[in-house]
Amino acid sequence: MANVAVNFCAGAWRAVLVVGAAITVLLSSVPAVGHAEQPRSESASCEATSWPVPLGAMGGTLCQPSRSTGAIVILLSGAATSSRYWDWPVQPQTYSFRRALNAAGYATLALDLLGTGTSTRPPSMAVTSTLQAQGVHEIVTALRNGSAGHPEFRTVIVGGVSLGAGVAAMAASTYHDVDGVLLQGFSHSVNPLETLRAVATFVPAFTDPRFFDLGLDPGYLTTRPGTRAASFVGPDTDPVVLGVDDAEVADTFSPVEMGDGLTSTIPPLTSNIDVPVLIVNGELDLLCARAVCASNSSLTEAERPYFAPAARLRTLVVPKAGHAVTVAPNATRFQNCTAAWIDWATTAPVDGGSLAACA
Template structure:
């Protein structure tokens, strides 16, 4: 009984934490057809002119930014709401509660166009909400590439947060992760869900090694990550990866923060520490980007889910303060 109570105690504490955001599902129809599932959260008891649009990477849905386990630690959306910023968490096409078109119709370029439409709607008043004067995009991994594509095409954002992104891709690490992919229709978690063979997901039990640091990861976080995993379309990768090729990112004219984990298997030695990452990434951005970087020690690819993710959240808050004034 004592062991059971010890296990439940932190769960009860987590449940008692008040949500710092007032949230409402906000389905977003796309001009090309289909609907994105989005959730707009505004700071409870406060007003803000700044919103962060948070899009997850491949193998994830919006749960990555709005993580249900130990939210006072791992929930990035709540951390930003508590800091006084509104957030819009987005499920990419084919994931979460968004529309699921044929996989061949889903590309990073299409994701970027959808992001552009969302940004415009937020500036004019999304679903009856007040218009936002400042819009910052936040991407992870694949969706960081989407954010780069959007920012370089439309120049309509006030800041770009790129996590799990660098120009120093570790090819061996990338091939190792690709080797864990299988058609979603062959995974029991998605069987019978109407996924065609172009939608892929990770093999069960592979996410800890791919996206976390096995030496430091919280086993409960890894378990929830496995339970809430999602799919991606193979056709999102080719144009998404072009965002890491020079000179595309030099065309971004808004402030940029690049964040990586020091143990990210997708990143080469440039992710060893913040100073090394800053030196490696600086040539790939213009002066207008006012580039900042941050490396979270001991974190794998999914920095939102590292035990010390609070340090990364603090770095984002500091950067946001520098651009949201």
């Protein structure tokens, strides 16, 4: 997939287990890598940050708008992609999800999960989704209490793409310390054949010149260069946008975390989420069952049984978008819906309020 995020539709993780089981490796610890270049925006002040978590630290970029609502959105990276998925390196006025939320008055913390980007890369066999969720919980606590000179945030939303969405769901259902959950590239349904095709693009990261110097153990994977677009984006994605994917967005991950990450797609985990939930998928997401991701109504109908009434489930299917919705030609649909949903989820009466931006 020459494109963006190599995050799998939650169901795709089942297929990834096959790859994980085939990799029997001796693991070694790897020190944290340096921070990526800080994004710039006229609407927000951004800084690279590092947050202590079990087995190391999660790196990320904290951006605070000049006029803040007092809410922050934690954005989690997906498998084989970094946090830059949320702040696309080219044409940010169109494709930067982070920038759009900042413009709407919401602070953002785009995080690299352990094993990715600017975060610590522990031995790959030690990296689990349960561990990632615990780290997110500790960061949520720090944000609410104020940390390292940052203000206290009274409202915290957690979101993720694909594998990151599964981690977000696990954290919300386990710790009950957030005010809303955004799940992008996530569903309880999957297209098995396309999922296996995507899995077939994974290769040991140490064989790729992009990551060779990191000294990764053989358990870490990435995608084979030039394969990402076929599985993860829609046919109308701008080639200029795709051109930076392999060089600047593709990253590493451990398939081991797919194992316990599966619990995010198995009842009753998501039914334990007791705050509003928004699920966003692309109409042409090959990893999602075609009938499920055909429309908002079909996605809602398929997903509603997996969530409690307290989730006040809302969905958005972005037309002509693939798995990586942030780089769809109409990515602003996703941006506008999410900003409106955050306001709706945190201010609308439990039994009322419309959400026209997500229709």
